[in-house]
Amino acid sequence: MPKRLFPTCFILILWISVCCLIQPVFAQQANGTYVDPMIGSQGLGHIFVGPSLPFGMVKPGPDCGDGGSNSGYKPDMAEPVIGFSQVHISGTGGGPKYGNIQLMPFSGNEDVIDQRSPRDQETAKLNYYSVLLKKYQIKAELTTTSKVAFHRYTYQSNVSKAIKVDPGFFLGEKPIPDYREAQQFVGSEIEITSDTSVSGYTRIRGGWNNGAAYTVFFYAVFDHSIKSLTTWKGRKLFPGTVKQADSGEKTGALLFFGDRGSETVQVKIGISYISSLKAEQNVAAEIPGWSFDKVLNDGRVKWEKEFKKLEIDPAATIEQKIMFYTALYHTMLMPVDRTGENPLWTTDQPYYDDFYAIWDTFRTSSPLLTLLSPSRQTEIVNALLNIYQHDGYLPDARSGNFNGRTQGGSNAEVVIADAYVKGLKGINYEQALSAMLKDATVPPGGNEEKEGRGGLTDYNNLGYVSLNNVRAGNRTVDYAYDDYCIAELARGLNKDAEYKQYLKQADNWQNLWRGDYKHHGAVGFIMPKDASGHFLDSMVYADANAKVSYFNYTPLTNEYPKYRCWWCCFFYEGSSWEYSLSIPHDIPEVIQRSGGTRAFINRLDTLFANGYYNVANEPSFLTPCLYHWAGRPDLSGERVRQIVSHNYNSSAAGIPGNDDSGAMSSWLAFHMMGFYPNAGQDYYLLHAPLLKQSILHQDNGTDFKISTINFSDKNRFVKSVTLNKKPLKRAWITHEDIIKGGELVFEMDAKPSDWGTNELPPAKLKL
């Protein structure tokens, strides 16, 4: 049993009691006290466990073991700490990115570059992380502002206090040159600029998105004088040498602070993507003093401002509160706000990086942010448009100041359409439409996985992406929905021709629909087709020794045999059972093609009963709620309840898949409150809430309250609903219903009712 599975809530209770005494801001059990950064750090969650501000640029945290994990952290306590680097991402899969400018406190006078220590007494709280480095008996504590990390290292008495500063380190290094998805070293530099300060940079390329070189500059200042030092270049040590210029080799420094006086050495380390001087300025601007506790508390105040906007039932269980506020927390870790830190161009627009990836986050993270902080979401959309303006394409993923890569669709379309239909102001929607049309009309060229729409020539000529391209299936499905989003915006901007064209293209998924294909009782599947229009039952996977091998493709295939890269599948990270239902703009058509309502319900039941549904991945995010379109919101509610209880909890393994910078977490937050967005469209599906009450305090000054009557474990079904005291027969509301404020009341019951059975959720726009 993994170590962090013991009851987190118990520790939290203890911690809340303690914190309330010493942290004034938490005096009234601030919502932030329920955040447990360890949730999702075990299993597939890949959650970053160190401190961060909302959308904070700097994320200092432990790097463990071989430095090969996505978040730096490894949950197995047998894995030693090898240092604390300043930049991380949260919840990602694929090859790691970042892990830059590593610090490692140690004890002793030895000039040894590689330091590592077993760990103990690990504590992660909102904007705080601490661990005991057992080898040296050093307590390391971390907190942060937006651009500056604050480290406090407490040593044993009268031992030599030393710190390694390592700009040569990065996550995911591989011994094979140019290994796919691995980060590659380009250069590093270090200079001890005074007896209390060090600056330099690291320059790295590659990683999951195969990005161009990015440079992370730093300026570190210590509250003790450096008594002696050794720098290195490559593996060669240079005692006393204060500069190591960049010659394409790894550099770093071992700093020694003596063995007398205070047992604590504090470090403020500013980060910048512009220069070391800018990093120094960031330190001066964000942490002028030396109070660790002030930095910690100021950060918590910032978080609390966000958490206060969503107040859930004070009587909710602590487990629920932990799950809910940690979910909000995860949603606000990324993308990161790098306004003023863009080395590529100047602009008066905000700049955000680490969209990782929009394919993951468009469904739930963006809609949740739109409710929590519409001004933030406006900034993010404007940052996307600014990237389009300067780099030529909207990103689907972007990291290290580099667009790339794509997993399927050009899903920024959905984010923009979502902003538009929900009335976000301050966005140049004419420019946005141009950006979306570029995706839809201009093939991205040499590197078809970087940006735009790979396989677009096929898609625009044939109406689907043929098997001449990788990921042909989900590209077709994604593009069709992206096209629907273009149609919505074109309609709003009175571009009639574009509206008609893209509304028509939104049906392109139908060109891969194999209507006569039956599988496990279901009929009709999206299946592979070649360029001449033939559906294929088997596909080539290797031709070696003049012999061609084939494998059968079925609606359950979701990995290819060896010899074929796994991202070359017909569907990215999914099967046809999942993707054939992933048509968020036209479920009624899917129902009709599946044989009607009854057959569709059976199809969903088969999906869930047989484990064909994948809780851990985004293409299935909407699927539990598809029962709504069959007039059965009760079944949606039951599925959601089941999925949450089987897959989510407050333990370190409490997230069932890669959190994908908050995607899985925001899915949870919506469902706990009892409503769920269909991103890119202006409505929310309603179902039996898991929380008795939730109140959204909106930036426009209005409150939207969701409350319940007769809420109990037994009363799992919705009997009736009122919106602002008027009966609501349908199981959905619009965005406008929320933003104008009001109260949604669910009357609960022990059995299903006829609520939501007649007026079904919206279908596709019609000409």
Add this chain to the structure above:
Amino acid sequence: MPKRLFPTCFILILWISVCCLIQPVFAQQANGTYVDPMIGSQGLGHIFVGPSLPFGMVKPGPDCGDGGSNSGYKPDMAEPVIGFSQVHISGTGGGPKYGNIQLMPFSGNEDVIDQRSPRDQETAKLNYYSVLLKKYQIKAELTTTSKVAFHRYTYQSNVSKAIKVDPGFFLGEKPIPDYREAQQFVGSEIEITSDTSVSGYTRIRGGWNNGAAYTVFFYAVFDHSIKSLTTWKGRKLFPGTVKQADSGEKTGALLFFGDRGSETVQVKIGISYISSLKAEQNVAAEIPGWSFDKVLNDGRVKWEKEFKKLEIDPAATIEQKIMFYTALYHTMLMPVDRTGENPLWTTDQPYYDDFYAIWDTFRTSSPLLTLLSPSRQTEIVNALLNIYQHDGYLPDARSGNFNGRTQGGSNAEVVIADAYVKGLKGINYEQALSAMLKDATVPPGGNEEKEGRGGLTDYNNLGYVSLNNVRAGNRTVDYAYDDYCIAELARGLNKDAEYKQYLKQADNWQNLWRGDYKHHGAVGFIMPKDASGHFLDSMVYADANAKVSYFNYTPLTNEYPKYRCWWCCFFYEGSSWEYSLSIPHDIPEVIQRSGGTRAFINRLDTLFANGYYNVANEPSFLTPCLYHWAGRPDLSGERVRQIVSHNYNSSAAGIPGNDDSGAMSSWLAFHMMGFYPNAGQDYYLLHAPLLKQSILHQDNGTDFKISTINFSDKNRFVKSVTLNKKPLKRAWITHEDIIKGGELVFEMDAKPSDWGTNELPPAKLKL
């Protein structure tokens, strides 16, 4: 009359006399004494006039007037000097690039950011430039190593000696944001790091190639102590402040060195694309001491090593020597060797930047370098392949570490084929073929003018680029020749299928050949065709107010009417009269389609007689020698002689068009010696030389000597030729003839002979 048109040779004679006394390396009238950096600085030449080493990274020089010229320099002496920046390019057209890290000496204690001074007593010599700044009576002298510029400023006695260091400056700034081809400011930084040193950087994007941001770091060290200083940010002055961090505003410093002591202040300013510390290391590595004369002389020694390889008739006129060695000099200014200075990736391959553009230089610069320094040319080809490997495409132009843009073809194909057919070793030709095939098969995507082949989908589907694309004409013509180059390499590597395919595609120019089109007595022209296969006589140029306007397209059209961008023409910088003859791999076919030999000669005569030939641009480079394929090398020789005498001379206006980093100059150098390459193919055309004798001392140890019998002004025609004492009836030799060493003797006469009339130069490869 422009000022610099007075006889340069007269000054040179004086200078040689003086130099010989003080510069030991020049004791025997080294060839470098004939270099006049001012040639091409007036008119269209756009030559950089400051000091540079061969392929040197740093090119310090004067920036004049409004800072809007391509080389920084302006020939009109009424234009003041506004400073001396460290990075320039030579001979380019379009929007400027670089002009980074400007120094400006001045006198006085005023804190004024904008300094400018009228100039006088300008002197430009090999690796040396000096000018008197009249306003301050300061003599500014510049010399350089590869990565470090050396400035010597001599002030009046007992005046305040001051220097402005301006990392905010750059060439080609425009008041309109994101103006096409203009450089755009991103950021800058400055720090006075000691009382004798300053470091920082400038970060700029855009310019002619619409490049991403590049950063030029610097480290400047002075031989005097800074007594006081003022830095600035934006337009605000900060007396005494030693650091200005980058906040996206222009920064700089005014440094004051007092009014006592020496009248001379010297500055060594190292440049790096990696970091300021690396720039500092470059200073330490390249100029450890303070001797301006040593730096000047060491640089000249480096140049002389190159110039010594080509010795021309010692009795040639000084005018000829100046023209010839200055031509060699121009050919070795760019691309620049930035090995060890690539901020994008590490590699054990050389790194070159500022290919500006290969479209310009492939015809003559590359072939000349291949003769002069095959190891250098091998390095350059390997740098191109390394760029392909990391950035995905071979560049056509590359500058500021950014591929882009293209003018027509993917002409790196020609450079690679030229290296292959001429037997350059140490190049991975299998990789090279992959790179070339990528150009030929993978459309470059969103930005079709950046790299690869814009309009490729048309080209590969239709066999030509249709008018749906800009530059459809020369893209088709260029791609056809690029395909021929692919075929050559594929043949050599025994890739039979590729050889056949690309040999066939090499005929694609014929798909735009309008055989029945007659114009000024000539028949058959490459003309615009739409996607459905119809030739067009008129083209749309604007549709305003619901009214569509057309203009006639004729074989003489080379600019579009207003409302159409000039780079959107059917032919880039040229007319059909020029481009219809620009088929370097299949002149016999052009002759046949023109109506046979007699008609073809008439066509050429018409071209030259009517001024349809454009001496100032590369597509016509081979045209004067096309008479060879009609069996009339005498006419080629006459045309060349005529073109040289009418368009080239040793004056500042002595180059008829943009020198394009040596393209026009290397054209001249070949023709002066009496032979001319058809780049991408392994032979050289021979014609009456303009020099009595030339000897190529080759790196392989052999000499190839071209000499003449009965050479005189009157004897302008070749009577007969011997190669290694054997009669040579044909008017061409192979590359192998040269590299194995030997002697080519032209017997001259006052009238044409039958030499070269029978065995014509090579035609296209045949299957």
